[in-house]
Amino acid sequence: MLRFNNIGKNYAVGKQQVAVLQGVSGELAAGEMVALCGPSGSGKSTLLQILGALDLRYQGEIEFAAKPFPRTAPAATLLRRQQLGFIFQRFNLVPVLTAEENVMLPLQLRGWSTEQQLQAARAMLTQVGLAAQLQQKPAALSGGQQQRVAIARAMVSRPALVIADEPTASLDSVSAQQVINLLRELCHQSGSAVLVATHDPRMAASCDRTIRLHDGRILMEAAA
Numbered sequence: 001m002l003r004f005n006n007i008g009k010n011y012a013v014g015k016q017q018v019a020v021l022q023g024v025s026g027e028l029a030a031g032e033m034v035a036l037c038g039p040s041g042s043g044k045s046t047l048l049q050i051l052g053a054l055d056l057r058y059q060g061e062i063e064f065a066a067k068p069f070p071r072t073a074p075a076a077t078l079l080r081r082q083q084l085g086f087i088f089q090r091f092n093l094v095p096v097l098t099a100e101e102n103v104m105l106p107l108q109l110r111g112w113s114t115e116q117q118l119q120a121a122r123a124m125l126t127q128v129g130l131a132a133q134l135q136q137k138p139a140a141l142s143g144g145q146q147q148r149v150a151i152a153r154a155m156v157s158r159p160a161l162v163i164a165d166e167p168t169a170s171l172d173s174v175s176a177q178q179v180i181n182l183l184r185e186l187c188h189q190s191g192s193a194v195l196v197a198t199h200d201p202r203m204a205a206s207c208d209r210t211i212r213l214h215d216g217r218i219l220m221e222a223a224a
């Protein structure tokens with residue numbers, strides 16, 4: 001579903017170019033949940049930005065659903081809206097919207113009718129265990145509940161690829177385990193590929209496979 005080949009990324013620090021990713025290659029199949037691990041600064045977030053079509057300035061080739069990855073901002077925006085879902089460490093919900101409205105957002109961007117958006121958002125929030133919190137705003141929810149809303153938002157449109165950056169890092173142990181179980185269940189059920197950057201060994205152990213980065217290179221790839 002997703003193949004990336006020989007990805008390189010440099011940042012300019014002063015007058016020098018610093019290589020943050022060098023010759024990184026790999027692939028993700030539909031319905032596969034892959035952990036992206038490695039020490040702080042190894043390049044995980046940088047790779048997620050590139051594979052999430054948020055950073056278009058990189059070397060190498062990416063193929064998504066057997067097509068070349070977008071190289072222009074409008075094409076990248078379209079791909080993100082239509083095919084990708086995102087989950088962040090700090091949830092990034094819209095604070096003035098209810099849980100239900102937050103989950104409706106990606107469907108609104110895809111042009112669904114309000115009735116279809118409502119039905120899908122309610123079904124998805126019920127699936128993540130938040131049927132009683134549909135009308136709550138993020139501030140009234142716990143961290144674990146907010147992250148479950150964020151997962152519902154990322155997956156409600158059945159995206160081909162979900163990019164998750166440290167989704168359990170802000171959560172207590174029990175909420176983290178719920179989020180891990182939920183991601184795994186939804187990934188396998190929906191057929192979305194999930195790439196999750198994580199320092200959490202329980203998350204990595206729940207994934208189908210691990211890609212390990214060190215100093216911007218792939219150190220090893222192993223079954224979890």
Ligand SMILES: Nc1ncnc2c1ncn2[C@@H]1O[C@H](COP(=O)(O)OP(=O)(O)OP(=O)(O)O)[C@@H](O)[C@H]1O
Binds near residue numbers: 039042045
């Ligand atoms: N905008 C930038 N300009 C210059 N250097 C950057 C920039 N963004 C990231 N870097 C550098 O790139 C390297 C990789 O950063 P990245 O955030 O991808 O690592 P990471 O593995 O996600 O780390 P962490 O686990 O701490 O989130 C680091 O050395 C970082 O300082």
